[in-house]
Amino acid sequence: MLSLVQEGVDTIFGYPGGAIMPVFDALYDYDKHINHILTRHEQGATHAAQGYARVSGKVGVCLVTSGPAATNTITGIGDAMLDSTPMVVITGQVAAPLLGTDAFQEIDVVGITQPITKWAYQIRRAEDIAWAVARAFYIARSGRPGPVVLDFAKSAQVQEVEFDYKPCTFIRSYLPIPEVQPSQIDAAVALINGAKKPFALVGQGVVLSNAEEELKAFLEKGNIPAAWTLLGASAMATDFPLNKGFLGMHGNVAPNMKTNECDVLIAIGMRFDDRVTGDLKTYAKQAKIIHLDIDPAEIGKNVIPDAPVLGSAKDTLPALTAKLNEAKHTEWIASFEEYVKLEYDKVIQREVYPESGEMTMGEVIHKISEATDNKAVLVTDVGQNQMMAARYFNYSQTRSMVTSGGLGTMGFGIPAAMGAKMGAPDRTVCMFSGDGGFQMTIQELGTIMQEQIGVKMIILNNHFLGMVRQWQEMFFEERYSFTEMLNPDFVAIAKAYRIEGTEVHKREELDAAIADMLKDDKPYLLVVNVEKKGMVFPMIPAGACVTNILLGD
């Protein structure tokens, strides 16, 4: 417990149980230092810790017991691994002498979590606690962040030792931030300075290394248009003139088309995920590729760069900017407009500003974003609600977007929003979910009730598992196999948890309902019944070329 206080931990999401009771007992005496949030399920604790970490930049912490509690954390750990979220999960474990005997609630946590953690360690002796905790936090937050699991044997929880805490700052087999190599900088700068049509792709690496200002300086000096990945959302403000939008399968038309027109592609802290690249064989073949990343294993994993630049974006971007020639690229930047207009006419007009018919997801999201002055933190679940929110929510500051990108975890929304609100208590947190994902972690409404966490939850209810339904319509001959849902009265459920809520059926009621939701800082559920068969466009079919964009017209 003292070790956690030493690491500056002030918030823990957890759930007690047999094999972690001594730690919870100690927690009872530390309520002035550490705020423990009792979630309703261990998966909820992990997503809450993720939400907390993503908006605050601090390490999220979970504390749960052994066996089923540990296995319930697996989804959140996997999610944090794929999305590089700093998190320490402490699981109870049976007493050391019982290890390996199939004791009650014993499970091989280290074995299970090794493939999905940066580090997993079993604490068997009290002497190792301070060392292991220090190392865990150092590994979780340094370099490319990620989840760490500490599996804490009950026998070690009750031993007494002299407390001697030394923060960990060095592990000889682990180099978190590679040093900037001047030769790599020079090679990259030469390509950029020679470019007529440079284009930058911004990933979460910029946010994780707090390099938003450095990014802006770099892009402005070279007048380089840029687009963002799902997790790179909010690294640039929406109204930043060089921000050309969202990349990938449901991204904007212009950045996807321009990927295959640019002459130098500058990838910054992103990993060329298949949802961004589509078919690698046709991806940016005409361009010289520069890849800035902190993780050597990402260089050349999917796309082989002409100029790799290893290091933290916080260091590499200023090094590039220093040697960059000022440029205008006026014509090149102006050439994006044609596609912006195309997308507006074919997609955005009818999705965001419909004049008749049923309500659409896009218009609801857009209205709520405007109502918060584009200053809110956006949290999403997974599916159509996620892609629509990423497209139509606007950002004015960094760390304003929390979503499950790599793992695509339905049910992420509610608990992640709780954590986000705990991590940024002064900001409005808007969580968009579908009717499906909402019911995967609906039990966390209990946590919201108990802790009075002021999250604004919006269900975009189309009575379908919308994204799967969209694929069924497009690729499976409209065979809607098990995607239609008979839903409960969500507002009544919220009421049972003493959470205020409203359900909206008609467009005329929407503005008033949004105003009612945002009138104070209390938790709120807004259910909006949107068109049943709405589709997310544009869409690049899975595995297709990035210029093969369907507009749904």
Add this chain to the structure above:
Amino acid sequence: METKLYTITVFSENTVGLLGQITIIFTRRAINIETLSVSPSAIKGIHKFTITLFATEDVVSKVVKQIDKRIDILKAYYNTDEDLVFQEIALYKVATDKLLEKGSMEDLIRRYHIRILEMNSDFVVLQKAGHYDETQHLFDELSETVGVLQFIRSGRVAITKSKVERLSDMLEGIQAKYGDK
């Protein structure tokens, strides 16, 4: 791309569960480990893994990066056979009477540079060191002539021909640069 035999060398801290962390990386990509040999290295507290696999260079280079990324791995690299001096060792158990029926053993021992480790009235244990092809050749010949009761072959051990950075130098360098932090 061409698939061939690569040898991966890994230096690691001596911590529990590292072999598991390495094999997971092979499992995810559905790659078979052909041979594996683990032992303490020349530096106290550091273990060395020698792993052989059939793969394309593209795959093996990514596998090595992912191994190197694990926290307790100090260094990982890969080589092809041309870059290495390598050896395996094999033991063969054959029935003594069968071997004697065949007549003189001198020819066999000379041709294969065999050592005899144990001999009694029931069986003889032969040892042969060499490349895979060589130990396999002896196995084939014994199988066809006298029959092999038991056979075991070790994983590969290998030393690089080229001058690679010595791990001890690398460790000193890291220590000098960051150790006082």
